[in-house]
Amino acid sequence: xxxxxxxxxxxxLRTVFHIAEGTVHAVNGVSFKLNECETLAxxxxxxxxxxxxxxxxxxxxxxPPGDYASGKVLYRERDxxxxxxxxxxxxxxxxxxxxFQDPMTALNPVLSIGRQLTExxxxxxxxxxxxxxxxxxxxxxxxxxxxxxxxxSDYPHQFSGGMRQRAMIAMALACAPSLLIADEPTTALDxxxxxxxxxxxxxxxxxLCMAVIWITHDLGVVAGLxxxxxxxxxxxxxxEANVEAIYENPQHPYTLALLEALPRVxxxxxxxxxxxxxxxxxxxxxxxxxxxxxxxxxxxxxxxEENPPLLPISPTHKLACWVDVSTGKPx
Amino acid sequence: xxxxxxxxLLQAIPLLLIISMTIFFLMxxxxxPLATMGGRKVTRKEDRERLARQLGLDKPLAVQYxxxxxxxxxxxxxxxxxxxxxxxxxxKGVLRxxxxxxxxxxxxxxxxxxxxxxxxxxxxxxxxxxVISAALLIGIYSALHQYTATDxxxxxxxxxxxxxxxxxxxxxxxxxxxxxxxxxxxPYLPTVGMFEPEVGQTPAQVAWHMILPVATLxxxxxxxxxxxxxxxxxxxxxxxxxxxxxxxxxxxxxIVYIHALKNAALPIVTIIALDLPFLLGGAIVTERIFGxxxxxxxxxxxxxxxxxxxxxxxxxxxxxxxxxxxxxADVLYAWLDPRIRYK
Amino acid sequence: xxxxxxxxPASIASLDELEAxxxxxxxxxxxxxxxxxxxxxxxxxxxxxxxxAFGGALFFSEADANRIDTGARLQAPTQEHPMGTDxxxxxxxxxxxxxxxxxxxxGLTAMLVELLIGVTIGAMAGFFGxxxxxxxxxxxxxxxxxxxIFLLLVIAKYFAQTIPNIKLMGRTFSxxxxxxxxxxxxxxxxxxxxxxxxxxxxLKENDFILAxxxxxxxxxxxxxxxxxxxxxxxxxxxxxxxxASAITLEAYISFLGMGVRPPTATWGNMLEGAYNYxxxxxxxxxxxxxxxxxxxxxxxFLGDGLRDALDPHSRAA
Numbered sequence: 001x002x003x004x005x006x007x008x009x010x011x012x013l014r015t016v017f018h019i020a021e022g023t024v025h026a027v028n029g030v031s032f033k034l035n036e037c038e039t040l041a042x043x044x045x046x047x048x049x050x051x052x053x054x055x056x057x058x059x060x061x062x063x064p065p066g067d068y069a070s071g072k073v074l075y076r077e078r079d080x081x082x083x084x085x086x087x088x089x090x091x092x093x094x095x096x097x098x099x100f101q102d103p104m105t106a107l108n109p110v111l112s113i114g115r116q117l118t119e120x121x122x123x124x125x126x127x128x129x130x131x132x133x134x135x136x137x138x139x140x141x142x143x144x145x146x147x148x149x150x151x152x153s154d155y156p157h158q159f160s161g162g163m164r165q166r167a168m169i170a171m172a173l174a175c176a177p178s179l180l181i182a183d184e185p186t187t188a189l190d191x192x193x194x195x196x197x198x199x200x201x202x203x204x205x206x207x208l209c210m211a212v213i214w215i216t217h218d219l220g221v222v223a224g225l226x227x228x229x230x231x232x233x234x235x236x237x238x239x240e241a242n243v244e245a246i247y248e249n250p251q252h253p254y255t256l257a258l259l260e261a262l263p264r265v266x267x268x269x270x271x272x273x274x275x276x277x278x279x280x281x282x283x284x285x286x287x288x289x290x291x292x293x294x295x296x297x298x299x300x301x302x303x304x305e306e307n308p309p310l311l312p313i314s315p316t317h318k319l320a321c322w323v324d325v326s327t328g329k330p331x
Numbered sequence: 332x333x334x335x336x337x338x339x340l341l342q343a344i345p346l347l348l349i350i351s352m353t354i355f356f357l358m359x360x361x362x363x364p365l366a367t368m369g370g371r372k373v374t375r376k377e378d379r380e381r382l383a384r385q386l387g388l389d390k391p392l393a394v395q396y397x398x399x400x401x402x403x404x405x406x407x408x409x410x411x412x413x414x415x416x417x418x419x420x421x422x423k424g425v426l427r428x429x430x431x432x433x434x435x436x437x438x439x440x441x442x443x444x445x446x447x448x449x450x451x452x453x454x455x456x457x458x459x460x461x462v463i464s465a466a467l468l469i470g471i472y473s474a475l476h477q478y479t480a481t482d483x484x485x486x487x488x489x490x491x492x493x494x495x496x497x498x499x500x501x502x503x504x505x506x507x508x509x510x511x512x513x514x515x516x517x518p519y520l521p522t523v524g525m526f527e528p529e530v531g532q533t534p535a536q537v538a539w540h541m542i543l544p545v546a547t548l549x550x551x552x553x554x555x556x557x558x559x560x561x562x563x564x565x566x567x568x569x570x571x572x573x574x575x576x577x578x579x580x581x582x583x584x585x586i587v588y589i590h591a592l593k594n595a596a597l598p599i600v601t602i603i604a605l606d607l608p609f610l611l612g613g614a615i616v617t618e619r620i621f622g623x624x625x626x627x628x629x630x631x632x633x634x635x636x637x638x639x640x641x642x643x644x645x646x647x648x649x650x651x652x653x654x655x656x657x658x659x660a661d662v663l664y665a666w667l668d669p670r671i672r673y674k
Numbered sequence: 675x676x677x678x679x680x681x682x683p684a685s686i687a688s689l690d691e692l693e694a695x696x697x698x699x700x701x702x703x704x705x706x707x708x709x710x711x712x713x714x715x716x717x718x719x720x721x722x723x724x725x726x727a728f729g730g731a732l733f734f735s736e737a738d739a740n741r742i743d744t745g746a747r748l749q750a751p752t753q754e755h756p757m758g759t760d761x762x763x764x765x766x767x768x769x770x771x772x773x774x775x776x777x778x779x780x781g782l783t784a785m786l787v788e789l790l791i792g793v794t795i796g797a798m799a800g801f802f803g804x805x806x807x808x809x810x811x812x813x814x815x816x817x818x819x820x821x822x823i824f825l826l827l828v829i830a831k832y833f834a835q836t837i838p839n840i841k842l843m844g845r846t847f848s849x850x851x852x853x854x855x856x857x858x859x860x861x862x863x864x865x866x867x868x869x870x871x872x873x874x875x876x877l878k879e880n881d882f883i884l885a886x887x888x889x890x891x892x893x894x895x896x897x898x899x900x901x902x903x904x905x906x907x908x909x910x911x912x913x914x915x916x917x918a919s920a921i922t923l924e925a926y927i928s929f930l931g932m933g934v935r936p937p938t939a940t941w942g943n944m945l946e947g948a949y950n951y952x953x954x955x956x957x958x959x960x961x962x963x964x965x966x967x968x969x970x971x972x973x974x975f976l977g978d979g980l981r982d983a984l985d986p987h988s989r990a991a
Contacts (some may be wrong), residue, residue: 093580
């Protein structure tokens with residue numbers, strides 16, 4: 001249910017961390033756009049910078065060690081990196097909401113679910129206690145938690161893993177945000193629950209016309225959910241395309257490798273799972289050349305010298321690579 | 332929960348018995364109370380022996396302990412010291428609330444302790460209040476302003492205070508605020524006793540006299556606790572649920588004082604509850620230096636004179652208090668943490 | 675359904691770790707340096723003080739420390755008596771030197787006693803578990819229930835006057851020194867025993883212990899050769915801090931008049947009664963008090979540094 005209104009415009013975002021051993025270049029010039037009601041998947045392995053990018057969008061990176069070195073995050077044309085902290089508090093939870101990976105640690109163990117749910121309602125929407133509780137019950141219903149009225153006074157440890165995540169989603173949706181950022185929300189859950197949660201988010205998104213950014217390291221999860229996919233590696237975006245194109249016509253060697261690594265039902269049995277050789281790069285070292293080059297089977301000299309910029313190869317497909325994987329030769 | 336409490340209390344009984352027996356035994360070996368009784372020296376052997384028989388000090392140790400525990404009104408004692416037991420005793424024993432009589436001044440132990448206990452309690456409770464409020468203030472402030480110059484200074488200063496022995500602090504503050512203030516014509520703080528004898532024991536007098544002793548008693552705890560509170564708060568603020576609270580756009584004070592503090596409070600409360608009886612330890616030195624008429628001084632005086640009854644009375648009271656506070660701390664923790672309360 | 679998870683460098687393995695405390699390059703370096711500096715400052719100060727106490731004996735004899743000269747009593751610091759004289763005219767500087775020797779010795783030996791008892795009890799309780807553990811822990815609790823000072827005073831009184839003077843290293847010590855060492859040692863061990871016990875409890879479940887047992891290693895060897903070396907870190911830290919605590923405790927009891935008896939000087943008993951002279955003779959309490967405060971501070975710095983170095987898990991920011 002996409003429309004063409006631009007919601008989020010991230011321009012050349014760079015986020016670093018200053019630690020004892022040096023400076024960690026976590027996000028290296030990431031740019032992308034998101035429209036209202038659009039669903040974007042951000043894919044990449046642990047440490048590739050996807051979480052840090054989205055935390056930067058919400059300005060949640062702790063500022064000593066962290067540092068928003070450069071770039072803009074334009075949300076409805078306001079640069080979130082420049083607004084005051086007070087204004088940012090108005091954005092968080094109200095306009096942009098976030099759901100985290102591990103619902104057990106992400107929920108406060110000493111506050112009741114009801115309390116944690118009604119907080120954003122009272123702070124952002126100014127509801128009084130009763131109305132907030134009423135709305136909280138509705139929200140719990142919406143996310144499929146049975147017996148919501150009684151559940152309000154329960155504590156997180158009294159919920160199961162899947163229910164906790166549903167509660168987190170309810171908390172995120174409380175003020176009907178325009179953008180929901182989900183940071184690996186199903187990674188910590190069982191596979192069956194994973195499916196339920198994914199379905200839930202889909203349903204709610206359609207109901208509320210909410211843009212969704214879904215971060216994951218698992219390409220399999222995003223197939224049904226996302227409209228567009230961004231593939232990140234070592235703090236860079238290496239490929240960006242519609243979801244069909246990513247699956248049917250992947251162009252970046254890393255994307256290819258990710259897809260190859262997925263176990264598939266239609267493959268021959270007893271065939272070894274293909275893994276990506278090597279290790280992700282050390283983010284302490286400032287990038288030089290293509291970050292994937294050391295592990296890439298198509299890499300050649302230019303790859304090691306120059307970092308390929310992210311360029312469109314079609315109106316809906318961007319790529320940062322010097323090589324044409326269909327031929328194995330430089331583009 | 333009540334079952335838990337009862338079980339703990341029952342477990343405490345053998346503990347208390349062992350402690351009381353051990354100390355009773357130690358005290359017996361400690362010196363001759365008869366030698367220092369009532370100020371007059373008992374010189375003649377016959378007098379000593381007569382006194383010993385009258386006080387029951389000639390009986391075997393186990394019997395003495397028994398009398399201490401359950402009294403001697405069920406048996407005959409030798410009231411006139413002539414070697415023949417003819418009168419039933421008057422003591423009811425500790426288990427019935429009778430701690431015996433002081434060997435030093437012949438007053439009932441409960442009365443002797445009762446006179447001094449309120450003074451020490453006053454000192455301790457005020458000190459504890461000061462400790463909690465100051466440590467919270469300093470600890471939270473430091474945690475929120477980590478790495479600033481103020482935080483570093485506070486860390487250094489608390490470290491120094493925490494390492495400083497109580498009497499040094501007391502003497503230095505006495506020197507500055509009492510002696511030198513007097514010399515410089517400033518209003519100076521008193522250093523002895525609870526009140527000026529001419530003025531009498533008014534609240535104002537007591538409060539004024541309490542300043543230095545309370546400061547002395549509390550400074551080390553303030554230093555120690557504020558460091559602990561700081562690190563607990565820092566750890567809590569780094570937790571995922573605080574990140575979630577921020578992501579929800581909650582205002583800062585709500586995040587710190589409700590989301591973070593409520594979690595940090597758990598270990599902090601337990602530590603404070605457990606340490607409360609140990610303020611008593613610091614009280615001994617403080618009361619000695621400032622001439623505060625409390626239980627600490629009482630203890631000192633009576634130990635040096637081998638007054639078993641009073642010493643046992645004080646020690647048992649402390650032991651009971653410590654055990655009770657341990658139970659309180661556990662119950663409090665269980666009550667505050669919903670993960671334990673609702674499971 | 676995962677891609678491989680190749681080993682990322684530990685510091686980057688999970689972004690969560692980056693959100694925890696590390697600071698800017700400059701700040702963290704300063705912090706490391708400063709923390710290092712504190713421990714070094716502590717160690718240096720400690721060495722200096724030990725030199726003062728033991729090296730000072732080269733300049734002053736014990737007789738100097740104990741020489742009574744009522745004509746010169748309560749003199750303020752002068753050229754001749756740089757730290758003044760006490761109530762019977764003894765030179766305070768000399769007394770702090772010899773007193774320092776005793777205080778430091780008491781600290782060290784009491785800590786050794788504490789270590790011996792604490793480690794033994796803790797190890798047995800932690801390793802053997804079961805009934806032995808329960809009994810030992812009850813016992814430990816019993817000692818812990820009474821605040822240490824009270825116990826110290828009672829036991830010190832118990833042993834008072836029972837031990838004669840001893841001669842060691844050319845000095846005569848009042849027997850009360852031994853008493854104090856013993857008394858402090860037997861009331862301080864519970865803290866250490868608890869730590870050792872929990873170390874043993876967790877270590878004995880490890881596989882390498884199982885392997886040792888499977889190859890027929892005797893219990894004694896398992897404890898001494900395998901478990902103990904692995905739990906040495908908290909023992910070292912507790913031991914170091916134990917010296918400070920012992921020195922402080924000796925000072926407290928001597929201050930209260932139940933500790934080391936004159937004429938043997940300790941920094942603690944030099945303070946006895948000094949509070950009566952706060953106004954008139956500040957030098958009576960200032961120098962010994964300062965020395966105690968300094969040595970405790972130095973040891974605490976050192977202990978803190980050791981704890982950071984030996985136990986990376988404790989993040990005392």
